[in-house]
Amino acid sequence: MSEPTRRDFLATSAALGAAGIVAPLAAGALDFASLQSATNGAKKIINIGLIGCGGRGSGAANDTLTANKNVRIVAFADIDVEKAKGIRDALAAEHGDRIAASDERIFGGIDGYQKVLDLKDVDLVILATAPGFRPVHITAAVAAKKHVFAEKPVCLDTAGYHACCAAHDAAKAQGTAIVTGTQYRRQPSFMDAIKRIREGMIGEVVGMTARYCSNGIWYRDRKPGMSDMEYQIYNWMHFIWLSGDQICEQAVHNIDVVHWVMGGPPVRAFASGSRWSRPADSEMWDSMSVDYEFANGKICSFTGRHWQNCENQFDNVVYGSKGIATLRAFSDGSRITDLAGNELWSCKGDIGAAYRQEHAELVESIVTGGSPIVELRQTAESSLMAVMGREAAYAGQSATWEFMTTKSKLDLMPKLVTLPGDAPAPFVRKPGEYRLQ
Numbered sequence: 051m052s053e054p055t056r057r058d059f060l061a062t063s064a065a066l067g068a069a070g071i072v073a074p075l076a077a078g079a080l081d082f083a084s085l086q087s088a089t090n091g092a093k094k095i096i097n098i099g100l101i102g103c104g105g106r107g108s109g110a111a112n113d114t115l116t117a118n119k120n121v122r123i124v125a126f127a128d129i130d131v132e133k134a135k136g137i138r139d140a141l142a143a144e145h146g147d148r149i150a151a152s153d154e155r156i157f158g159g160i161d162g163y164q165k166v167l168d169l170k171d172v173d174l175v176i177l178a179t180a181p182g183f184r185p186v187h188i189t190a191a192v193a194a195k196k197h198v199f200a201e202k203p204v205c206l207d208t209a210g211y212h213a214c215c216a217a218h219d220a221a222k223a224q225g226t227a228i229v230t231g232t233q234y235r236r237q238p239s240f241m242d243a244i245k246r247i248r249e250g251m252i253g254e255v256v257g258m259t260a261r262y263c264s265n266g267i268w269y270r271d272r273k274p275g276m277s278d279m280e281y282q283i284y285n286w287m288h289f290i291w292l293s294g295d296q297i298c299e300q301a302v303h304n305i306d307v308v309h310w311v312m313g314g315p316p317v318r319a320f321a322s323g324s325r326w327s328r329p330a331d332s333e334m335w336d337s338m339s340v341d342y343e344f345a346n347g348k349i350c351s352f353t354g355r356h357w358q359n360c361e362n363q364f365d366n367v368v369y370g371s372k373g374i375a376t377l378r379a380f381s382d383g384s385r386i387t388d389l390a391g392n393e394l395w396s397c398k399g400d401i402g403a404a405y406r407q408e409h410a411e412l413v414e415s416i417v418t419g420g421s422p423i424v425e426l427r428q429t430a431e432s433s434l435m436a437v438m439g440r441e442a443a444y445a446g447q448s449a450t451w452e453f454m455t456t457k458s459k460l461d462l463m464p465k466l467v468t469l470p471g472d473a474p475a476p477f478v479r480k481p482g483e484y485r486l487q
């Protein structure tokens with residue numbers, strides 16, 4: 051057999067769960083047949099496949115069903131097929147026959163995503179698995195000519211970044227949509243603040259701080275009988291090839307705001323960090339701080355940490371020559387003051403509405419035809435900024451954008467992923483030993 055490539059890593063697989071329960075589909079909430087024919091044949095009903103049926107996948111499914119009257123979910127995939135069936139049933143209890151997936155349309159195993167993509171009637175897929183798989187799933191979804199909603203982060207290494215850039219170009223060329231789960235880009239408290247920053251309310255932007263400092267993250271204990279690969283995918287947060295560490299998995303939201311405010315990626319990252327409290331087999335660090343230096347010499351500083359019993363902080367603060375803009379995460383709103391602290395503007399936040407808005411805009415851009423939204427490259431850049439900061443911290447070396455995009459060979463994805471099977475041996479990156487790659 052020839053050497054497996056990044057794209058055929060799913061060669062063999064088995065579902066984690068056994069065949070199971072059958073839920074009868076609930077009776078008619080919407081008459082899809084008449085809704086479809088009322089559009090004179092134009093594609094107005096969007097059939098969705100959900101790939102990755104965890105917390106956010108089920109949340110995103112609920113968001114699109116709530117935001118869009120003209121969508122239904124017709125297929126599911128998750129490594130754990132029983133979990134996917136449970137999510138199907140929970141969504142059906144809420145949304146009735148808009149969940150139109152019998153057990154034959156629920157796929158387990160590592161190749162379940164491809165079975166959803168092979169279904170001709172699936173128009174759009176929501177990609178919400180562990181993020182390490184995202185570039186492979188995006189690439190396959192675009193090749194299958196599906197519209198895509200891809201959760202963040204969209205890549206955890208340079209190989210994934212290049213795959214995303216190629217998928218972005220291919221989607222543009224063929225007229226399929228890609229919207230990403232960077233919901234702050236659709237939250238008025240962020241959009242309106244950045245509009246005012248652009249209009250000069252705080253004068254010239256001179257720098258920025260961005261923080262994702264929380265008390266911690268889940269750790270899932272290995273279950274009896276799990277192979278190394280099953281365990282790592284189950285406890286994916288703690289393995290860098292699957293999560294990218296906290297800076298990619300969570301803080302990419304803040305780093306995306308830095309990208310947005312500064313109008314693109316930086317030239318260099320200088321970083322530091324610590325690790326002292328993680329479980330022995332976790333590859334994650336406890337904290338990371340990155341100074342992102344932009345072409346004009348301006349610095350945007352990021353701080354991220356998981357420290358128990360400490361202060362939480364998630365603010366993005368933009369410093370200007372005439373004022374300061376504070377863009378607060380979740381639903382905490384934004385505020386702009388002058389340099390004396392007098393409030394010039396403020397706005398409440400509503401993250402729930404932003405989660406729904408991204409799905410509303412995605413579906414609207416598909417059904418109206420013309421130019422569906424394709425925003426993958428922007429999120430690939432933000433994701434690579436997070437990777438760049440992480441690698442600079444791990445290595446204790448400055449990382450440049452030029453190095454990350456043109457020279458780096460960083461490719462974390464194992465060449466073959468099988469279930470059950472072996473997984474990369476976990477290791478903690480140590481500055482001075484680990485080098486940029």
Ligand SMILES: NC(=O)c1ccc[n+]([C@@H]2O[C@H](COP(=O)([O-])OP(=O)(O)OC[C@H]3O[C@@H](n4cnc5c(N)ncnc54)[C@H](O)[C@@H]3O)[C@@H](O)[C@H]2O)c1
Nearest residue numbers: 102103104105106107128129178179180181183201202231
């Ligand atoms: N936009 C946001 O604010 C936001 C919030 C939470 C999570 N997320 C993102 O959503 C994604 C999922 O996070 P989550 O919290 O739902 O995690 P989760 O662990 O709850 O769910 C992930 C699911 O994916 C499945 N899975 C993993 N690898 C798979 C594969 N190769 N094929 C099929 N199924 C696979 C797992 O079995 C699990 O059910 C992550 O990328 C995360 O960063 C985004």
